[in-house]
């Protein structure tokens with residue numbers, strides 16, 4: 001018996017926790033998405049959340065869901081997964097895993113596959129029935145990307161020390 005602490009968080013809780021914490025930076029009033037990219041030997045390589053590109057101010061661009069296409073957030077918002085991939089400046093992401101709050105859409109799936117990521121761990125799949133998600137799953141299956149649903153442990157974590 002080494003006397004080590006027993007209630008430390010697991011790797012999955014750690015990386016999904018970082019993904020969810022990143023999502024808390026999002027200004028999207030409806031859906032906050034965070035992503036965390038992890039190497040095969042469990043080192044965090046990058047993070048991202050859904051937001052407008054640099055220079056596109058949160059107070060000037062629309063966060064609406066409905067209306068004329070360019071009056072909504074959809075043409076402008078960069079998805080969490082793409083931001084996490086683009087935020088990485090260290091070289092190759094080949095073989096890495098991505099932890100993400102929401103199942104990636106088809107556009108993110110393309111970026112994930114082409115960046116060489118091999119595993120997607122997702123916490124929520126609320127748009128499972130949409131064409132984008134079905135296309136995404138088809139591409140992931142074809143490309144051999146492993147899809148893992150995050151098992152919620154019910155652990156609550158606060159930022160207070």
Ligand SMILES: O=c1[nH]c(=O)n([C@H]2C[C@H](O)[C@@H](COP(=O)(O)O)O2)cc1CO
Nearest residue numbers: 028030031033050077079080103104105
């Ligand atoms: O893979 C994704 N990654 C991601 O960051 N998002 C973002 C884009 C939007 O800001 C938000 C979705 O908005 P809504 O649920 O209101 O349609 O989540 C959405 C998806 C999948 O839809």
Ligand SMILES: [Zn+2]
Nearest residue numbers: 079104105108
């Ligand atoms: Zn996406």
